[in-house]
Amino acid sequence: MTSSNSLTNQREHLFRRLALLTVIFIYLLILAGGIVRSTGSGMGCPDWPRCFGRWVPPTEVSQLPSNYQEIYGAKLKGEVEFNAVKTWIEYVNRLLGAFAGLSVFALLVVSIPYLQKDQRFFYGSLISFILIGLNGWLGSRVVATELAPYLVTLHMLLAILVVFALLYVMAISYTGRVAVETIVTNKASVNRILFWAMIFSVVQVLIGTQVRESIDEVIQRIGYSERYRWIDSLDFRFYVHRSFSLIILVFHLAVIYQLRKNTTTKGLLSQLTTALLALVLIEILTGVVMAYFAVPAAAQPIHLTLAIVILGIQFTAMLMLNADQLLKNRAVQQPHYSKL
Structure with a gap:
């Protein structure tokens, strides 16, 4: 060399x-x-x-x-x-x-x-x-x-x-340095399902921010000491957010099914989608913890961060699914597979 x-x-x-x-x-x-x-x-x-x-x-x-x-209270109405x-x-x-x-x-x-x-x-x-x-x-x-x-x-x-x-x-x-499965058939279908899973996940994050804003409104009314009353005081946005998580779970199950059905080997895509399913389940679990255990402060940042991690893995999986497109302008003479 x-x-x-x-x-x-x-x-x-x-x-x-x-x-x-x-x-x-x-x-x-x-x-x-x-x-x-x-x-x-x-x-x-x-x-x-x-x-x-x-x-x-x-x-x-x-x-x-x-x-x-x-x-410092001039711009904060004296509340410092x-x-x-x-x-x-x-x-x-x-x-x-x-x-x-x-x-x-x-x-x-x-x-x-x-x-x-x-x-x-x-x-x-x-x-x-x-x-x-x-x-x-x-x-x-x-x-x-x-x-x-x-x-x-x-x-x-x-x-x-x-x-x-x-x-x-x-x-x-x-790209070209990690092993990625080849989709034998229905690659367009896998792409489509993964794309909509990502879109719905972004929508879920946005709805989640609305729920967080509604919690802030509740806090202003009843205060931090009444955490056990927060969830019961929320409006319809909370119930939409909770139900939407099941839709996202179904889409990820569909992606995993399509990959296993249309690939003959296991590689990075399989690892990413398995991680996605696990993270979605943990995300739902943290949501349950917040709903039934008075919105513990530790659960909230974990819930948010997991949602963004899920989006990142979805995006990475979509890029790897279309690795052949990424390689068009990249000169890789002899692919060398290595761990991330």
């Missing part, structure tokens, strides 16, 4: 690892965002990008000016009460956002040499960088508007798009 080929392989290995690390950072950021929402820590830092005017937030109220409520736990939860969320942004930027830099080989690496990384920058700005608007529900929902949708963009470039980098 020539030194040139060795350098290329090292660069591709670095790109793949960095893309995977970046996706992990994004999912940790989504989990942190769920924790912020479930603990009511969204205004733990009433200003942005600093927190109570500091780059490192305080740990006790004595570190703040005596009139801090007057200083320092809570160290909530402040640091929000601060850690912001730190993860910064690390995720730096990771996406590093991926963009590493992708520059691919401009002459496969421009999809660079432009996919560039789109990821633009989207995460836009989402960072949107996060500041969420704080400025005191957690406006429509901005919180848009904030989440942009995070999903960042995940999709990163998974796309990662899928390109792994």
Whole structure:
């Protein structure tokens, strides 16, 4: 192997690892965002990008000016009460956002040499960088508007798009290097079922944000101490959300059935769809836990993060199902299969 080929392989290995690390950072950021929402820590830092005017937030109220409520309460109608736990939860969320942004930027830099080989690496990384920058700005608007529900929902949708963009470039980098089953017949049917499973999952996430907003409305009426009454106080959106999960489960069962029926070997697609089914069942279980056990705070971020993980695996499975299309512009002389 020539030194040139060795350098290329090292660069591709670095790109793949960095893309995977970046996706992990994004999912940790989504989990942190769920924790912020479930603990009511969204205004733990009433200003942005600093927190109570500091780059490192305080740990006790004595570190703040005596009139801090007057200083930071102007835009919050005077409702500022320092809570160290909530402040640091929000601060850690912001730190993860910064690390995720730096990771996406590093991926963009590493992708520059691919401009002459496969421009999809660079432009996919560039789109990821633009989207995460836009989402960072949107996060500041969420704080400025005191957690406006429509901005919180848009904030989440942009995070999903960042995940999709990163998974796309990662899928390109792994295409031809992982074993993917060949669909003997009915590939179009499998594609169609998987596509609608993903669409319904996005709809389910959006309905879930509506349910979360309705919970916020209930909290304003009866408070945090009455958690056991939250579910009974919800409107029709909760029941739509609960029933929709069964539709998504049926679609995933259909995908697994079609794959087993139309493939003769087992590979990445089989692994991904099996993982999807397991995650959908766990997702339903966490929903049951929230519905019948007074919406425990720990279950909420897990429920949200699992939903985004499911979307990511669905998107990856669709890309791998159409790996032959991804290979059109990618020169892979001798496929080398390796573990992710």
